[in-house]
Amino acid sequence: MARPNRFYDVIRIGPVQVGSHYDGRGRTKHTAACTAPGCGFSADYRDRSAAELAARTHRCSP
Structure with missing residues (x-):
């Protein structure tokens, strides 16, 4: 079974997380x-x- 990603250094720019x-x-x-x-x-x-x-240039279009 694959190991899940462990994210670090997470920031939020508007609705986008990096x-x-x-x-x-x-x-x-x-x-x-x-x-x-x-x-x-x-x-x-x-x-x-x-x-x-x-993240800065993303525009949502749901």
């Missing part, structure tokens, strides 16, 4: 996910700055 985690190979990944109801936006990035930029 957090960092280690993937199965020990690399650091950064995830941006919208928490608004009905919005399904989430994406993984290699750079923290890219994840934060996605």
